[in-house]
Amino acid sequence: MLWFSNKRIADTAMKSGAIVDEAYVYPEETHLTVMKTSLFFPGDGFTAYDSKGELVFRVDSYGPDAGDSGEVVLMNASGGCILTVRRKRPSLHQRWEGFIGEGTDGKKPLFSVRRSSIIGRSSMTVEVYTNPGEEYQIEGSFGCRNCNIYNSEKESVAEIRRKVDATTNVVLGKDVFVLSVKPGSDAAFAMGLVLVLDHLQGDDDGGCGENGSKVGVDPITIDEDSNLSL
Numbered sequence: 001m002l003w004f005s006n007k008r009i010a011d012t013a014m015k016s017g018a019i020v021d022e023a024y025v026y027p028e029e030t031h032l033t034v035m036k037t038s039l040f041f042p043g044d045g046f047t048a049y050d051s052k053g054e055l056v057f058r059v060d061s062y063g064p065d066a067g068d069s070g071e072v073v074l075m076n077a078s079g080g081c082i083l084t085v086r087r088k089r090p091s092l093h094q095r096w097e098g099f100i101g102e103g104t105d106g107k108k109p110l111f112s113v114r115r116s117s118i119i120g121r122s123s124m125t126v127e128v129y130t131n132p133g134e135e136y137q138i139e140g141s142f143g144c145r146n147c148n149i150y151n152s153e154k155e156s157v158a159e160i161r162r163k164v165d166a167t168t169n170v171v172l173g174k175d176v177f178v179l180s181v182k183p184g185s186d187a188a189f190a191m192g193l194v195l196v197l198d199h200l201q202g203d204d205d206g207g208c209g210e211n212g213s214k215v216g217v218d219p220i221t222i223d224e225d226s227n228l229s230l
Contacts, residue, residue: 018186018188018189019110019111019128019130019186019188019189020082020083020098020100020110020186020188020189020192021082021083021186021188022186023188024056024186024187024188024189025184025185025186025187026181026183026184026187027183027184028183029180029181029182029183030050030051030180030181030187031050031051031178031179031180031181032048032049032050032056032057032178032179032180032181032187032191033048033049033050033163033176033177033178034046034047034048034176034177034178034179034191034194035047035048035049035175035176036175036176037059037060045058045059045060046058046059046194046195046198047059048179048191054077055077056076056077056187057074057075057076057077057082057187057188057191058075058076058077058079059072059073059074059075059195060073060075070086070087070089071084071085071086071087071104072084072085072086072195072199073102074188074191074192074195081101081102082100082101082188083098083099083100083101083110083188083189083191083192084098084099084100084101084102084103084104085097085098085099085192085195085196086098086099086104087199088112094114094115094200095112095113095114096112096113096114096196096199096200097109097110097111097112097113098110098111098112098113098189098192098196108129109129110128110129110130111126111127111128111129111130111189112126112127112129113125113126113138113193113196113200114127115200116137123137123138123139124137124138124197124200125137125138126138126149126193133152134151134152135152136149136150136151136152136157137149137150138150138193138197140160141201142160142194142197142198142200142201142202143174143201143202145160145161145162145174145177146160146161146162147159147160147197148160149190149193155182156182157181157182157185157190158179158180158181158182158185158187158190158193159179159180160177160178160179160180160194160197161177161178161180162174162177162178163176163177163178179191179194
């Protein structure tokens with residue numbers, strides 16, 4: 001029954017154009033402020049807030065050994081499990097897979113993420129299993145908080161940027177960044193990719209500019225009307 005329920009959720013999501021959950025597909029561009037809840041280890045917890053300061057996603061961390069399990073659960077604001085991402089072992093390209101809900105036992109993955117090449121660290125390929133032939137590319141550097149997620153038509157569906165405090169025009173630290181999701185795209189899917197990127201690239205900032213962004217790319221400034229306080 002659990003497998004049937006998860007399959008029904010996945011089928012419903014695909015019909016709406018979503019990948020993980022149609023509830024997180026918004027008609028307008030959505031800016032989420034993502035914050036690390038612990039700053040010492042790769043794969044630590046996260047919280048993500050919308051422009052009104054309301055919690056949208058959370059990822060709990062249970063200490064320095066939490067990331068070693070190779071499995072991370074994305075939850076909604078009330079603690080309901082939306083998505084589990086898991087490292088596939090063994091995997092030449094450090095492949096990760098995403099599963100609906102909590103856990104992976106008896107489930108088929110929705111998508112996988114792998115390095116496009118072992119040498120090239122800045123490009124990754126996302127395969128969506130529920131829609132054969134659908135692929136996404138992640139280009140840029142998560143360590144610099146400067147990357148884009150493109151669909152098969154080379155259109156940007158989401159981007160990750162450093163956050164700028166609009167009141168002081170100061171670029172905030174890399175533990176606070178912005179995930180911008182384009183209209184009609186799945187924010188839960190995008191947040192799941194953030195979790196994978198955090199494990200694969202973490203805070204590796206090789207090649208970043210002085211402000212932590214790639215040269216020629218400006219960090220995103222969030223509207224001063226945002227109610228989120230940092």
